[in-house]
Amino acid sequence: MKTKIMLLIFLAFAVSKTVVAQKVSLNSRVNMVLPSKTQKITTADLTAIAKQNDIQVVSLPNSENRSVYLTDNVLVTVFASKKPEKVDLDKVKKGLDEMAKGLSSYSSKIVSIKGNKFLITENTTENKLRFFGTNSSGTSSVNGLLEFNGSGREKAKAVLDSVIPNISFEQ
Numbered sequence: 001m002k003t004k005i006m007l008l009i010f011l012a013f014a015v016s017k018t019v020v021a022q023k024v025s026l027n028s029r030v031n032m033v034l035p036s037k038t039q040k041i042t043t044a045d046l047t048a049i050a051k052q053n054d055i056q057v058v059s060l061p062n063s064e065n066r067s068v069y070l071t072d073n074v075l076v077t078v079f080a081s082k083k084p085e086k087v088d089l090d091k092v093k094k095g096l097d098e099m100a101k102g103l104s105s106y107s108s109k110i111v112s113i114k115g116n117k118f119l120i121t122e123n124t125t126e127n128k129l130r131f132f133g134t135n136s137s138g139t140s141s142v143n144g145l146l147e148f149n150g151s152g153r154e155k156a157k158a159v160l161d162s163v164i165p166n167i168s169f170e171q
Helices: 002-019 043-052 089-099 153-166
Strands: 022-025 030-034 039-041 066-071 074-080 106-113 116-123 128-134 141-147 167-169
Touching (some): 030 074, 030 141, 030 153, 039 043, 089 106, 089 116, 106 153, 116 153, 128 167, 153 167
Antiparallel strands (some): 022 030, 066 074, 074 141, 106 116, 128 141
16 A cells, blocks of 8 residues: 555656746746756757757857757757846847848847846748847846747747746846
């Protein structure tokens, strides 16, 4: 009887870990809650997992500020700045829009969520979505890249829509 109870407790614990969203601290100032069934990817495993999911990965620098996750066949790479720095997303948007001038496949928008600002960019010729976020004072920031296979754009947008509102900044 004790064995059955222990087995049930273990199974309940294991299931709860796979269906509950995960809170992740990117550094002392930036936190995020990831969708359930999200798995952290090591640098060593990144190439194999990307190949397995038919995702062409951008070569990004290894950094202690970088974290990579896989959720719903979408790779989510996040960089959170460790030191306070002033970020003006309106200027960033203006610069990116100027560089992309004439590209009908490019779009960008700034959204405010829970007092934080996020710049979201998309180029439909790539299988990537990018976001840049800051707290209300612009002193804490996070950058993200979502990479997906050719048929995964809508899934990636859904992942983005679930990730961004769940990023929080310490003031």
